[in-house]
Amino acid sequence: MGVAEEAVWDIFRNPSPRRKGVGAPGDDCALLQPPPGRSLLQTCDQVIEGVHLLPSDPPKVYAQKLLRRCLSDLAAAGATPWAAQWTMAIPPERGRRWMLALAKAFRAEAEAFGLPVAGGDVSQAPVVVLTCTLLGLANGKVPGRGKLRGNETLFVSGSLGGAVSSGRHRCPEPRLALGQRLVEHYAPRAMMDLSDGLVRDLPRMLGRSPEQKAGQVAAWGADIRLPKLPIANELEANPAGWASAIGEGEDYELLVALAPRQTKAVAEDRVLQKFGLREIGQVVPQAGIRFLDDGGRSLRLKAKGWEYGWR
Numbered sequence: 001m002g003v004a005e006e007a008v009w010d011i012f013r014n015p016s017p018r019r020k021g022v023g024a025p026g027d028d029c030a031l032l033q034p035p036p037g038r039s040l041l042q043t044c045d046q047v048i049e050g051v052h053l054l055p056s057d058p059p060k061v062y063a064q065k066l067l068r069r070c071l072s073d074l075a076a077a078g079a080t081p082w083a084a085q086w087t088m089a090i091p092p093e094r095g096r097r098w099m100l101a102l103a104k105a106f107r108a109e110a111e112a113f114g115l116p117v118a119g120g121d122v123s124q125a126p127v128v129v130l131t132c133t134l135l136g137l138a139n140g141k142v143p144g145r146g147k148l149r150g151n152e153t154l155f156v157s158g159s160l161g162g163a164v165s166s167g168r169h170r171c172p173e174p175r176l177a178l179g180q181r182l183v184e185h186y187a188p189r190a191m192m193d194l195s196d197g198l199v200r201d202l203p204r205m206l207g208r209s210p211e212q213k214a215g216q217v218a219a220w221g222a223d224i225r226l227p228k229l230p231i232a233n234e235l236e237a238n239p240a241g242w243a244s245a246i247g248e249g250e251d252y253e254l255l256v257a258l259a260p261r262q263t264k265a266v267a268e269d270r271v272l273q274k275f276g277l278r279e280i281g282q283v284v285p286q287a288g289i290r291f292l293d294d295g296g297r298s299l300r301l302k303a304k305g306w307e308y309g310w311r
Ligand SMILES: [Mg+2]
Pocket: 072, 073, 076, 192, 193, 195
């Protein structure tokens, strides 16, 4: 291993969050001993120069986005972050300084979330290619996306839209405490983080119903009350604001489906209110997503959400 790579791993061996059961980088494999009786959740994510961030973005932004979007997946499972591994491949011309600045920034981000880094890999590539794998501890029953029965109330956290155009997507806020509280107290029927826009992500939740897959019921759909949808402040006066709120993507807010009997308790939960958890509509036993106005009339909105352009 060259000197620069060693210097990267020294950053994670020297005082950095340590946790019982999570070894420091240095061996071929990370030895992990999770607390007895706890289930582990695993997720991975990537950040690619020119796809998720600009070549001109500083290393700190690369580190923030990489870790936080991955943490957002743990938030969607209501999990407690437990250990991280990550890989970096950078163009040689970015140089050792950029590389070490990235490693230090990743360590600082991990520290901010109390997350030990157990290892990873360093390589070169024509553009910056980063990956992150996170392990989390389950806190009770993990909802996943697929336990809908066709009568749930839908909620979202925070506000939607404008994340890309405002630059907020560069440092998303993973809703970890919210996800944990929901899983511990309200057993959501389904939960996910919104990364590609409500119009792309909600069908992913609706389409996961086991009964539907087995052909036992018609497809689930959803009625969304558009005036209830929390929209980013800067979009309120913008005629394209709604399209951005449902289709721009990179919100990293939680979409939550709860049994109807829990709606009242959730609406009155002060901790959940702090996260701005808002009721936005209903799951219905009728395919498709309908956006409704105050009078219950169906509105035509054009938004397709984030899609990679494959040829
Ligand atoms: Mg996700």
